[in-house]
Amino acid sequence: MNPPIEHSALSIAVIGIINHDTIQMANGEELQDLGGILYNVAVLANVADAGTTIYPVSRIGRDCWDRMLHLLRPYPNVDTRGIVIAPEGTSRNSIRYDASMEKVERLTNHIAPIPFTQVEPFVGYDALLINFIIGDDVSLDTLRAVRARSTGLLYLDVHNLCLGIDADGYRFHHRPDDWREWLSVVDIVQMNEVEACLLAGRPIHTDDEFAGIGREVLAAGPAIVIVTRGRQGSVTVSRRAGADTVFVCPPEPVDRVVDTTGCGDAFAAGFLTEYLKMNDPVAASRLANWTAGVNCTLAGLKEVGRFRNHR
Numbered sequence: 001m002n003p004p005i006e007h008s009a010l011s012i013a014v015i016g017i018i019n020h021d022t023i024q025m026a027n028g029e030e031l032q033d034l035g036g037i038l039y040n041v042a043v044l045a046n047v048a049d050a051g052t053t054i055y056p057v058s059r060i061g062r063d064c065w066d067r068m069l070h071l072l073r074p075y076p077n078v079d080t081r082g083i084v085i086a087p088e089g090t091s092r093n094s095i096r097y098d099a100s101m102e103k104v105e106r107l108t109n110h111i112a113p114i115p116f117t118q119v120e121p122f123v124g125y126d127a128l129l130i131n132f133i134i135g136d137d138v139s140l141d142t143l144r145a146v147r148a149r150s151t152g153l154l155y156l157d158v159h160n161l162c163l164g165i166d167a168d169g170y171r172f173h174h175r176p177d178d179w180r181e182w183l184s185v186v187d188i189v190q191m192n193e194v195e196a197c198l199l200a201g202r203p204i205h206t207d208d209e210f211a212g213i214g215r216e217v218l219a220a221g222p223a224i225v226i227v228t229r230g231r232q233g234s235v236t237v238s239r240r241a242g243a244d245t246v247f248v249c250p251p252e253p254v255d256r257v258v259d260t261t262g263c264g265d266a267f268a269a270g271f272l273t274e275y276l277k278m279n280d281p282v283a284a285s286r287l288a289n290w291t292a293g294v295n296c297t298l299a300g301l302k303e304v305g306r307f308r309n310h311r
């Protein structure tokens, strides 16, 4: 294993859209709030060491600017200079559950991607976490330009890169034809079970099978691929000096699951924080599962500040 990286003050940029979700609950109740990369940002701000600064790089409408600042106010280690006001307004998404409790998601305001010029000031940072909240948060050309110029670690959460958008804004699962090209330009890839099955093009069920799709993704270029398995923890496949290592990490035991929203985002925040310190995918997977497990016990973004009580 490589020696730990000596860093006291790190700079981490989080790239992706901050969107506004309206959720129709099964009981008729309606919830509305901002989300998207704010989960990554808030959890990173909680778990990062003192001295680390988090820079969201995003686009949001003027209508939601004050609400966003309010949600980020508890975190003095978050710097909002990378967030730009989008003249098209805030990205808006509505979520409801149909009669068979299947999630029906519709994009009601689809805003333009984050251009390279907006990411450029951050390419020299220690790490860039790219999370696909919409699916076209950045273009492949932008990602390639980031790779060409970046000196830091590039971490990509596949997330909604696997959600297509039809003419009416409805979202549907799909496998992008050029997925290998997207994943080839980053160092670490995270995906959940559904995304792993979509990329594999077949149903997969066991840790060994998830490690198999992890190896397929490694072959495209990244050094580490993680499949998050919800309540079953995660499978991490890493390659060093041509040799693959698989680590099956158990989940954090959780007494009472309150809300699993943003678990994948919390996982990424935990992994990145530990990996930047220790350069060790096993230790990073452990902290990631701990962070995501704690996130399950908190009721959404407004309670993320309670992470501090658990450390």
Ligand SMILES: Nc1ncnc2c1ncn2[C@@H]1O[C@H](COP(=O)(O)OP(=O)(O)OP(=O)(O)O)[C@@H](O)[C@H]1O
Binding pocket: 159, 191, 192, 193, 228, 229, 230, 231, 232, 233, 234, 251, 252, 253, 254, 257, 260, 261, 262, 263, 264, 265, 266, 267, 288, 289, 290, 292, 293, 296
């Ligand atoms: N019920 C649970 N108990 C313990 N940990 C959990 C549970 N559900 C999720 N987790 C933790 O959260 C991590 C990520 O979960 P999951 O695979 O559902 O991500 P995701 O689908 O990307 O989430 P998101 O909704 O944020 O996109 C898991 O690897 C695990 O550590």
Ligand SMILES: [Mg+2]
Binding pocket: 159, 192, 264, 265
């Ligand atoms: Mg996810």
